[in-house]
Amino acid sequence: MAHMTMGAEGLRSVPALLARNASQYGTSPAYREKEYGIWQSWTWADTAKEVEALALGLLNLGVNEGDFIAIIGRNRPYLYWSMVAAQCVGAIPVPLYQDAVAEEMEYVLDHCGARFAIVSDQEQVDKVIEVQDRLHQFEHMIYLDPRGLRKYDHTRLHQFSHVQDQGRAAYDEFINELQARSSKLDYDSTCVMLYTSGTTGKPKGVVLSNRNIIETAKASSEFDHLKANDEVLAYLPMAWVGDFIFSIGQAYWTGFCVNCPESPETMMTDLREIAPSYYFAPPRVFETQLTQIMIRMEDSGAFKKKTFDYFMKHARKVGPAILDGHPVSAIDRLKYKLGEVMVYGPLKNALGFSDVRVGYTAGEAIGPEIFDFYRSLGINLKQLYGQTEASVFITQQPDGEVRSDTVGVPSPGVEIRIADNGEVFYRSPGVFVEYYKNAESTADTKDSEGWVATGDAGFIEEATGHLRIIDRAKDVGAMADGAMFAPKYVENKLKFYPNILEAVVFGAGRDRCCAFINIDLTAVGNWAERNNIAYASYQELAGHKQVLDTIQAHIEEVNASIAQDEMLSGCQVHRFLVLHKELDADDGELTRTRKVRRKIIGEKFEDLVNALYDGSTSVYTETEVTYEDGRKGKIKATLEIRDAKVVPASNQRMAAE
Amino acid sequence: MKDTEGYVTADGRQIGGTLMEMRNITLRFGGVVAIQDISFDIREGEVRAIIGPNGAGKSSMLNVISGFYTPSEGEVWYKGAKRPPMKPFEVARQGVARTFQNIALFEGMTVLDNVMTGRLTHMNAGLASQALWWGKARDEEMENREKVERVIDFLEIQNIRKTPVGRLPYGLKKRVELARALAAEPSILLLDEPMAGMNVEEKEDMSRFILDVNDEFGTTICLIEHDMGVVMDLSDRVVVMDYGKKIGDGTPDEVRNNQDVIDAYLGVPH
Numbered sequence: 033m034a035h036m037t038m039g040a041e042g043l044r045s046v047p048a049l050l051a052r053n054a055s056q057y058g059t060s061p062a063y064r065e066k067e068y069g070i071w072q073s074w075t076w077a078d079t080a081k082e083v084e085a086l087a088l089g090l091l092n093l094g095v096n097e098g099d100f101i102a103i104i105g106r107n108r109p110y111l112y113w114s115m116v117a118a119q120c121v122g123a124i125p126v127p128l129y130q131d132a133v134a135e136e137m138e139y140v141l142d143h144c145g146a147r148f149a150i151v152s153d154q155e156q157v158d159k160v161i162e163v164q165d166r167l168h169q170f171e172h173m174i175y176l177d178p179r180g181l182r183k184y185d186h187t188r189l190h191q192f193s194h195v196q197d198q199g200r201a202a203y204d205e206f207i208n209e210l211q212a213r214s215s216k217l218d219y220d221s222t223c224v225m226l227y228t229s230g231t232t233g234k235p236k237g238v239v240l241s242n243r244n245i246i247e248t249a250k251a252s253s254e255f256d257h258l259k260a261n262d263e264v265l266a267y268l269p270m271a272w273v274g275d276f277i278f279s280i281g282q283a284y285w286t287g288f289c290v291n292c293p294e295s296p297e298t299m300m301t302d303l304r305e306i307a308p309s310y311y312f313a314p315p316r317v318f319e320t321q322l323t324q325i326m327i328r329m330e331d332s333g334a335f336k337k338k339t340f341d342y343f344m345k346h347a348r349k350v351g352p353a354i355l356d357g358h359p360v361s362a363i364d365r366l367k368y369k370l371g372e373v374m375v376y377g378p379l380k381n382a383l384g385f386s387d388v389r390v391g392y393t394a395g396e397a398i399g400p401e402i403f404d405f406y407r408s409l410g411i412n413l414k415q416l417y418g419q420t421e422a423s424v425f426i427t428q429q430p431d432g433e434v435r436s437d438t439v440g441v442p443s444p445g446v447e448i449r450i451a452d453n454g455e456v457f458y459r460s461p462g463v464f465v466e467y468y469k470n471a472e473s474t475a476d477t478k479d480s481e482g483w484v485a486t487g488d489a490g491f492i493e494e495a496t497g498h499l500r501i502i503d504r505a506k507d508v509g510a511m512a513d514g515a516m517f518a519p520k521y522v523e524n525k526l527k528f529y530p531n532i533l534e535a536v537v538f539g540a541g542r543d544r545c546c547a548f549i550n551i552d553l554t555a556v557g558n559w560a561e562r563n564n565i566a567y568a569s570y571q572e573l574a575g576h577k578q579v580l581d582t583i584q585a586h587i588e589e590v591n592a593s594i595a596q597d598e599m600l601s602g603c604q605v606h607r608f609l610v611l612h613k614e615l616d617a618d619d620g621e622l623t624r625t626r627k628v629r630r631k632i633i634g635e636k637f638e639d640l641v642n643a644l645y646d647g648s649t650s651v652y653t654e655t656e657v658t659y660e661d662g663r664k665g666k667i668k669a670t671l672e673i674r675d676a677k678v679v680p681a682s683n684q685r686m687a688a689e
Numbered sequence: 690m691k692d693t694e695g696y697v698t699a700d701g702r703q704i705g706g707t708l709m710e711m712r713n714i715t716l717r718f719g720g721v722v723a724i725q726d727i728s729f730d731i732r733e734g735e736v737r738a739i740i741g742p743n744g745a746g747k748s749s750m751l752n753v754i755s756g757f758y759t760p761s762e763g764e765v766w767y768k769g770a771k772r773p774p775m776k777p778f779e780v781a782r783q784g785v786a787r788t789f790q791n792i793a794l795f796e797g798m799t800v801l802d803n804v805m806t807g808r809l810t811h812m813n814a815g816l817a818s819q820a821l822w823w824g825k826a827r828d829e830e831m832e833n834r835e836k837v838e839r840v841i842d843f844l845e846i847q848n849i850r851k852t853p854v855g856r857l858p859y860g861l862k863k864r865v866e867l868a869r870a871l872a873a874e875p876s877i878l879l880l881d882e883p884m885a886g887m888n889v890e891e892k893e894d895m896s897r898f899i900l901d902v903n904d905e906f907g908t909t910i911c912l913i914e915h916d917m918g919v920v921m922d923l924s925d926r927v928v929v930m931d932y933g934k935k936i937g938d939g940t941p942d943e944v945r946n947n948q949d950v951i952d953a954y955l956g957v958p959h
Contacts, residue, residue, distance in 0.1 A: 068838035069801075069850065179843070180901050183700060297848035 089199030097122030105152025351408030399528030705733030756780030807872030
């Protein structure tokens with residue numbers, strides 16, 4: 033750990049870290065990407081050269097200090113280099129969500145006044161061209177994949193490799209300028225600007241300085257003992273702060289290798305081939321994987337199924353204890369070892385988790401069964417709690433203190449305070465500088481002493497010092513009779529069922545709770561296949577009587593479990609319907625990080641909400657949907673509304689006594 | 690006949706001189722005349738379509754081009770020389786690759802292996818070298834695999850690289866067939882109804898791939914298609930056939946306004 037004792041002196045920007053890595057880890061791999069069926073790799077020395085060539089090319093194109101450069105595309109080494117090259121020339125990289133539609137991009141590009149954009153392919157080029165006439169500051173676009181772009185007007189359009197070639201050719205002309213600009217960067221210069229997806233309102237540009245990123249990367253790398261020979265798979269959106277911290281912040285601080293998948297469809301195969309040692313995924317990914325395993329086990333032969341069930345039962349019993357280093361009897365240990373050979377090892381291998389030393393999940397609550405499943409296999413899966421505004425880390429779980437219902441202890445350097453209304457506040461070196469061009473919001477979120485409001489309600493467990501999050505502070509409301517209403521709490525319980533992909537619970541200011549349910553097409557579709565139930569569309573399956581019966585059973589189980597919680601027993605779901613379409617970010621119903629936008633859904637499906645509360649047994653509705661290419665269409669449906677059994681809270685308590 | 694100057698298309702592409710020419714082709718099966726005295730040319734870099742109602746003789750024409758049928762009368766000129774009667778594999782060696790109307794892939798083999806078969810015409814290592822996996826055979830395999838991987842990347846089928854073709858849906862099989870034909874690095878690519886049986890989305894994808902192939906590799910494309918919308922959007926020039934005769938030839942617009950073509954498609958009493 034020579035570089036750590038060296039301190040952060042002189043290493044006050046990402047380009048400075050790159051220079052250190054190029055000299056210190058010059059020959060070890062910095063990036064890998066699978067292309068043409070083979071893992072192509074670049075060492076740190078190669079990376080420094082590529083970044084330099086691009087930075088010179090950018091100077092050649094006329095990038096000024098303080099310019100914003102939009103970066104749009106899936107995770108590729110070239111786009112990571114683009115971010116660092118932008119920093120080298122004193123510009124600010126702004127990664128955008130690649131699946132955003134043109135209008136969303138227009139807002140962000142206009143808000144930051146980007147003069148340049150570096151994009152992946154024709155699809156992104158087309159989107160930017162569609163809106164560029166309305167952006168008066170926009171000048172040049174650089175693309176990676178030339179396919180289909182040959183006939184485009186190339187006066188303001190450049191191929192990535194050509195920009196690099198021109199940069200190399202103009203080396204003598206610009207190298208002094210480049211070095212001058214890079215050496216000017218310090219802890220206070222802006223490292224990156226990331227737009228929050230925003231569950232309400234327009235996205236806000238979060239400005240993060242080099243101090244924020246590097247201090248956070250340093251503290252979190254030390255917390256989990258990350259090493260230069262660790263491997264990560266970069267597959268989460270580049271516009272998301274987590275990817276920036278893992279694939280740039282921590283990667284440049286510790287010098288580990290970032291691997292990029294061949295295409296989004298091959299992600300799972302690539303994961304297996306790379307077998308990362310440090311892995312991050314939102315709960316959704318773990319859920320999907322578990323669902324797939326279970327589906328495949330259902331389809332397997334009797335012997336395999338029995339073996340799997342037998343050893344998984346044992347793993348659930350002793351696996352987490354072994355992982356946490358608690359005492360476990362020798363016989364159980366032996367049996368677990370046998371299970372490792374028979375089931376756990378091959379399963380981890382198939383999932384690509386053989387080498388995972390540290391795994392994190394965050395962004396949403398994870399179901400306890402799902403969490404325990406992975407931990408029982410011996411995968412050190414932990415939870416963290418974070419925000420863009422905090423450069424990710426607020427709290428995280430130390431090794432050996434992992435539970436599914438807490439989000440851990442404050443990360444190194446982070447202070448936590450709980451306000452009187454239950455809202456969680458934090459202060460840390462990672463706290464963002466400001467919201468770009470939005471002093472009002474900045475002041476609302478961050479006070480003069482540097483405390484930031486998370487917007488989440490929670491409390492610290494006295495015995496352990498772990499933070500527990502209840503819900504979004506502004507979502508926690510009251511029902512008509514004054515009882516506490518925490519929709520997210522109920523929705524999470526519902527979403528833990530594999531058949532339920534998404535749930536939206538209504539009830540603030542009402543006399544009872546009702547819910548919208550989205551079925552999970554993979555799980556329910558497989559069930560339909562195995563039971564010979566024919567269906568032609570998502571809509572038809574979602575309206576099937578047996579599907580409704582299953583969902584009803586799930587809701588009733590959840591009601592029974594909620595009834596045991598004195599504070600929240602009023603949140604039981606009285607009536608529900610299964611939505612005829614999947615909630616989608618393209619329709620504005622979810623954020624790009626797939627969080628439900630409660631208010632928008634409530635307004636958009638007002639007719640359905642009313643039907644839930646007026647006692648009708650079915651409702652006819654028409655919904656506008658946006659297709660992937662931006663066209664709009666309508667779907668019509670008649671939905672059945674059902675009553676679910678609720679458990680009177682008082683009875684429950686009596687029964688328990 | 691000796692026009693080799695080429696022309697510029699509506700979207701600004703430069704089309705080269707004549708690459709292949711059919712001169713007074715007639716094809717008979719016993720007493721049935723499948724093709725009757727047809728002449729047309731295919732120029733370098735263009736997308737040439739052959740259209741016509743069912744039974745017009747389109748596929749027979751394609752089979753003549755690919756060497757599967759030898760014409761009863763007439764000559765095929767390719768790259769400035771008259772082509773002697775030859776076997777289809779010899780034609781393929783000359784740079785003519787094709788896809789089939791009814792998918793003709795090896796169902797039990799993976800996508801990768803299927804596409805590799807497209808490179809067979811470029812492999813000439815000896816039996817011993819192949820068997821020992823040494824020397825020329827190995828070098829060749831690596832070189833060919835790289836070419837194949839570029840095609841796989843181009844057609845975006847990386848995720849099914851190792852999947853047996855038999856397990857793929859129809860639309861993807863069509864794409865794999867295109868990949869195999871492309872792997873041969875043909876001068877002329879013959880597509881026999883590339884969109885048949887596809888849904889709108891698959892047709893859009895396939896159209897994009899065909900245009901991209903033409904644009905990226907400069908491959909000359911000759912296609913047969915039923916979907917008029919697709920033909921009119923994709924092709925630079927169109928040959929129209931009906932009952933074995935050529936009834937029209939020209940740009941999509943010219944063909945669209947040709948009375949004989951309208952009659953053939955809408956039907957008039959013969």
